[in-house]
Amino acid sequence: MKRTLKSQTDLLPVLAFGAHPDDIEFACGGVVAKEILLGRPAHFIICSQGEAGSHGTPKQRVAEAKKSAKLLGASLEFIRLDGDAHLEIKSAHAIKLAGIVRRLKPDIVLAPSLVENQHPDHWRLGCLVRDAVRLARYGGVKELQNLKPHAIGQFLFYAVTHDAEPRDLTPVFIDVSSPDILASWTAAMQAHASQTAARAYIELQLARARANGLRAGISHAIALFPGNPFVLDSLAPLSRGARGF
Amino acid sequence: MKRTLKSQTDLLPVLAFGAHPDDIEFACGGVVAKEILLGRPAHFIICSQGEAGSHGTPKQRVAEAKKSAKLLGASLEFIRLDGDAHLEIKSAHAIKLAGIVRRLKPDIVLAPSLVENQHPDHWRLGCLVRDAVRLARYGGVKELQNLKPHAIGQFLFYAVTHDAEPRDLTPVFIDVSSPDILASWTAAMQAHASQTAARAYIELQLARARANGLRAGISHAIALFPGNPFVLDSLAPLSRGARGF
Amino acid sequence: MKRTLKSQTDLLPVLAFGAHPDDIEFACGGVVAKEILLGRPAHFIICSQGEAGSHGTPKQRVAEAKKSAKLLGASLEFIRLDGDAHLEIKSAHAIKLAGIVRRLKPDIVLAPSLVENQHPDHWRLGCLVRDAVRLARYGGVKELQNLKPHAIGQFLFYAVTHDAEPRDLTPVFIDVSSPDILASWTAAMQAHASQTAARAYIELQLARARANGLRAGISHAIALFPGNPFVLDSLAPLSRGARGF
Amino acid sequence: MKRTLKSQTDLLPVLAFGAHPDDIEFACGGVVAKEILLGRPAHFIICSQGEAGSHGTPKQRVAEAKKSAKLLGASLEFIRLDGDAHLEIKSAHAIKLAGIVRRLKPDIVLAPSLVENQHPDHWRLGCLVRDAVRLARYGGVKELQNLKPHAIGQFLFYAVTHDAEPRDLTPVFIDVSSPDILASWTAAMQAHASQTAARAYIELQLARARANGLRAGISHAIALFPGNPFVLDSLAPLSRGARGF
Amino acid sequence: MKRTLKSQTDLLPVLAFGAHPDDIEFACGGVVAKEILLGRPAHFIICSQGEAGSHGTPKQRVAEAKKSAKLLGASLEFIRLDGDAHLEIKSAHAIKLAGIVRRLKPDIVLAPSLVENQHPDHWRLGCLVRDAVRLARYGGVKELQNLKPHAIGQFLFYAVTHDAEPRDLTPVFIDVSSPDILASWTAAMQAHASQTAARAYIELQLARARANGLRAGISHAIALFPGNPFVLDSLAPLSRGARGF
Amino acid sequence: MKRTLKSQTDLLPVLAFGAHPDDIEFACGGVVAKEILLGRPAHFIICSQGEAGSHGTPKQRVAEAKKSAKLLGASLEFIRLDGDAHLEIKSAHAIKLAGIVRRLKPDIVLAPSLVENQHPDHWRLGCLVRDAVRLARYGGVKELQNLKPHAIGQFLFYAVTHDAEPRDLTPVFIDVSSPDILASWTAAMQAHASQTAARAYIELQLARARANGLRAGISHAIALFPGNPFVLDSLAPLSRGARGF
DSSP states (O other): OGGGGGGGGGGGEEEEEEETHHHHHHHHHHHHHHHTTOOEEEEEEEOOHHHHHHSSSSHHHHHHEEEHHHHHHHHHHHHHSSSSOOOOOOOHHHHHHHHHHHHOOEEOOOOOOOOOOSSSHHHHHHHHHHHHHTTOOOOOOOOTSSSOOOOEEEEEOSSSSSSSSEEEEEOOEEEEEEEEEEEEEEEHHTOOHHTOOOSSSHHHHHHHHHHHHHTTTTTOOEEESSSSSSEESSGGGGOOBBOOO | OGGGGGGGGGSOOOOEEESSHHHHHHHHHHHHHHHTTTTOOOOEEEOOOOSSSSSSSSHHHHHHHHHHHHHHEEEEEEESOOTTOOOOHHHHHHHHEEEEHHHHHOEEEEEOOOSSSSSSHOOOOOOOOHHHHHHOOOOOOOOGEEEEEEEOOOEEEEEEEGGGSSSSSSOEEEESSSSSHHHHHHHHHHTTTHHTSSSHHHHHHHHHHHHHHHHHHSSSSEEEEEOOEEEEEGGGOOOOOOOOO | GGGGGGGGGGGGHHHHHSSSSTTHHHHHHHHHHHHHHHHHHEEEEEOOOTTTSSSHHHHHHHHHHHHHHHHHHEEEOOOOSSSOOOOOHHHHHHHHHHHHHHOOOOOOEEEEEOOSSSSSHHHHHHHHHHHHHTTTTTTTGGTTTSOOOOSSSSSEEEEGGGGSOOOSSSSSEEEEOOHHHHHHHHHHTOOOOHHHHTTOHHHHHHHHHHHHHHHHTTSSSEEEEESSOOOSSSSSGGGOOOOOO | OOGGGGGGGSSSSSSEEEEEEEEEEHHHHHHHHHHHHHHHHHHEEOOOOOOTSSOHHHHHHHHHHHHHHHTTTOEEOOOOOOOTTTTOOHHHHHHHHHHHHHHOOEEEEEOOOOOOOOOOHHHHHHHHHHHHHHTOOOOTTTTGTTSSOOOOOOEEEOOGGGGGGGGOOOOOOEEOOOOOHHHHHHHHHHOOHHHHSSOOOOHHHHHHHHHHHHHHHOOOOEEEEEOOOEESSGGGGOOOBBOOO | GGGGGGGGGGGGGGEEEEETTTTTHHHHHHHHHHHHTOOOOEEEEOOOTTTSSSOHHHHHHHHHHHHHHHHHOOEEEEEEEOOOOOOOOOOHHHHHHHHHHHHHHHHHEEEOOOOOOOOOOHHHHHHHHHHHHHHHOOOGGGGGGGOOOOOSEEEEOOOGGGGSSSSOOOOEEEEOOOOHHHHHHHHHHHHHHHTTTSHHHHHHHHHHHHHHHHHHSSSSEEEEEEEEEEEEEESSSOOBOOOOO | OOOGGGGGGGGGGGEHHHESTTTHHHHHHHHHHHHHTTTOOOEEEEOOTTSSSSSOOHHHHHHHHHHHHHHTEEEEEEESSTTTOOOOOOOOOHHHHHHHHHHOOEEEEEEEEOOOSSSSHHHHHHHHHHHHHHHOOTTTTTGGGOOOOOOEEEEEOOOOGGGGGGGSSSOOOEESSSSHHHHHHHHHTOHHHHHHHHHHHHHHHHHHHHHHHHHHHHHEEEEEEEOOOEEEEEEESGBBBOOOO
16 A cells, blocks of 8 residues: 555655664764755654763763754654663564654664674664564554554665675665755764764764765765665666766 | 766666677566656667577577567667677777767666676676776777767666576666556567577566565566666655565 | 484474464475475474464464465474564573474474564574574583484575575575475465465465576476585485576 | 486586696595496596696696596596686687587586686686586587587586685585595595695695584585585485584 | 874783683684783683583583693683573673673683574674673773773684684684694693593694695694774785685 | 795885776875885886876876876886776786786785776786786796796785775775875875876875774774785784774
């Protein structure tokens, strides 16, 4: 049913999951900024307060995340799973996230990649979200009986760092070259002041986006990684390839 | 330069290369049918007359290919490289193909995948085309001096059989579910009567497309494989993922 | 010791594990049908009642599974782990499954593949069974002290869907072409009426088997994936390769 | 046609291709010894006289290869392609090898693996043989018109060294544990005296086979790598898996 | 801070984690022997008493491990996680191991590889250690507040068997050719008498090291697998490559 | 023989092969700068004059390369293979390059990576060099009889762009953080003025090196990719891992 209605879903929300208060913004804040500019609502689900990090108190980090989301125009929700640096893969977590998916009915879901050589919470959250978007479709899950099953349109991974980029998935580059998008993204990253004071996170992310942009013959691009093959009506959306140098 | 004109390139041609008279139609005829229906011109470059095959004379096979292309609405050109079952990777071939790319100025180029465990001509042609679309961009290639450099938009691989599907590239599924597209594709395959009489090629291709379709929650889909990361302006084109069962 | 007795083990049972009442039949029911026809006993261990699915009550699904196994000639056992859509990877589960392996002393064990982009219960069960067949060999596991260690002969993965097919293991195709095997397999799938009413599962599985068959130059084949390298006495069993088209 | 006759093909020959006079024996001489013992004829096609090696004259090496093949009971043929350390991938070579395949009508073909980080002649010969066994099937190849098309049963790769073992194919272990087979294999390797005097080749190969044997719970085994999925009538041949320690 | 002090860290300890009393010695005892000879302290953390194994009582195995470590000159510590054959991936375990890392302040950490087709405890311990060395760096982990954060220099995987060798990481070979190192390693393995009586573990490990040595043009070498890219000041340390035969 | 002399080979030259006049400098000029600073001689072999490129005449490009090498302190040699954009894999080329290796007797050889999705000359030159360093060791190659066989120490790949970075080899990062090294590298790149005027090559390379540096906790690093496993005497050189963020 849903599938046949796809052409009208352009404005259904994008839902991004983050293990820590700053992950979404650093990894793909520019994509979120662009989607919002194009009229798509964005929701963030943050699964810890970053309390195990070396810098910033939970209170500060929650405030920073709220400020950052506000700058982007995204809505924000904190949930509690096992706490920062304590995340485990439990079916109860996946079901909880599936409930959020049912409630928010997103078109597109973003989550950290499954590459294991990164912060332990990142890939575990990616696993949980991948399972959650599947469970959101299954009609018989008891804990979710009061929420209608929802099939999302697509599931994409983001990579907080180079190391987290999956080597077995072909990336898709989202063009974030326009100055207003870059400014909005940068402002959102700057809002996480407790983190950016300690390490050159913003420089890292802009360098990654610039390198992608150079490959693509544009200014800046953010790489996302498909959770499933893309289904398209024609070749038209594919007519730009990143083939630099 | 070209990049900034992308929004107007929707109707620039798709150029498909085939090692034998029937490869394009069997591998991705449905995609071609759909593109033509949507107003995009399609050109086929066929690099042998299938003279090493077990069935059909070169004369028959050329006639079949012409009939098939006509049914689809594609234009067709036979070229000579080394002959069927004799194709080698030579820079002169790549430059010859680059000249064709410069002459026809396609937006999207299709070629056989690089998986080596298939007909020896298939992956070699894929290599040559991949190199050709790069050489088409380089200004100093002497043999091509009388043709203006051309940068294509995107390069995609097709797979004539299961075995030829690359395992390290994330496929993109093109929806070919509508009855008229399926009918047009089937007719194009049937035009290769010398081949379909000998083996169940049509059944194989429709079974593959049906299996893809079932994964994607639609009727039929053909998988293509990106030669380069896709560059997109937003997430909108990605909102359908193949996530069946 | 066991190894030298291998030539007499032809009739030792095949033991198949399924996360849900219909998984084994859909993924590899044809293989089971053939083994039973050839005189090998088959046992199914089903680890949930499919209670989280969108279609069919647990009662219906248990009845369907019993009917299906009966049609095939397999014996069937339901066990409880964490319940449908709730399966977790716990050592207690692996040990429980190892106990079943010790009790039933199978020669060959079948389990769902480890590819993670499928139903969350599938690959987790695959993990648990892989660990279980190893633990079944270790003499000191306390919970299993009253059961004699058992070393199985071989461990193979099945894939319920295309997406679940491992890309890093070379498949082995089991020929299920004979009409009686296909009929028996189809009947076993049809017995899961609550599922087949909702989606085209049978068509999907037969299309997959037909596509494999076309690759192998036969009618139908089911792909399994080796859990360990095969050990053979000679090249004789290898003299048929799937090399179609 | 051929496929239905498979049950009678047990004694059809194995055909092994080697780039240098000693490659086959070092890589898989034990497998050849076993096949011959079981009554299967074996033919070796040697594509150079090892004239670029550091040790042994062409004359010596031809004599050693003849002696070695005689010890194993295999027939031997030297052919000329481009010469040792000069092999190139040319369609004329593949067609020449295809002619040999048509003439000798083997059931099983062995060739060096395609891993490129080994002697340049090895993987190139593997490519040529892979293509040759395909071309042997195609009816229209002009150079081969006077030889009837032949479809082999299966194509397997051997690895002369560790580095040449493909990482993306699941190995199959052939049990070469019996003392007479090991003795025959060792003698065949010793016949290449010009080579074994210079480096510890025999020790290397026996160490590899012993390590495989330990994994498989037997004495010695040689790993081969499938060129295509295996097609089997039942699970029976699969009931031994290498799962050591 | 630590990074700039690297040139003085040559003698900071190596910390090796083992799931069972004999894993470290069998997998990489020769490397430990060499490091100790060169003046680097070595500590072993053993996470079970091997109580689920088929051979040896816990008491025996603890005694064997102590004897073995003493022979090598390493210090040894037994800890309790979930017990042999019961290990699970829990954040509490990773945090416990991170505490050990903070306490012992190693330069280099060794742990079992992440390849899943081995003893279930091995790869799980590898996961836990990988996460632990990351958590050891994060300042806010509550359970670790009384221990100063510590950033290790490098993290390397060992492989207890062939099957456990990662196929996607480039190995580094540590030269253990000198007779005294080999003797020390062998003695350490022999100390695990309850295990070596049952299976040919020592022969397996020496065969693996000999095969590596032959590839590298030396006597014996042990392969380790990098947990992260190596960072070097120059090409000087890289001037020996394993390129045999 | 050579192996035992390794400790004295620190100052043996590094030999870098480039397909075009600017490839070496852009890909790994910083590494070369550092090696030269540390007293290791560096030689460049340039295999075309870049005559197929869009920018710069052959004369200009040769002059730029000479200037660039001079700035770095490397010696430079132009050779002719098939010409820019025309390179083919021929045994005569590999033998020619092997002759250069024998003549220059390098310790370490650098060549472009084998990833095929880059300039067609790049990966082909990588293939040729990989084969050449092997052929340089073989005593019987006739064309090389007047040059003594030479076994290099190690073979490393460089990647001119992101796309050319091998995904199946673990990179090693060479620290090029010191301001003088960065300045020397930048000057060497700037010397290729005809190229840098047209595209942001310098920015790309510095961005890549900066991103690597951030991963490694330093300023800048260049990634190289091992052609063979590293052989080391101890763990000491490995005590810095790139594990950022």
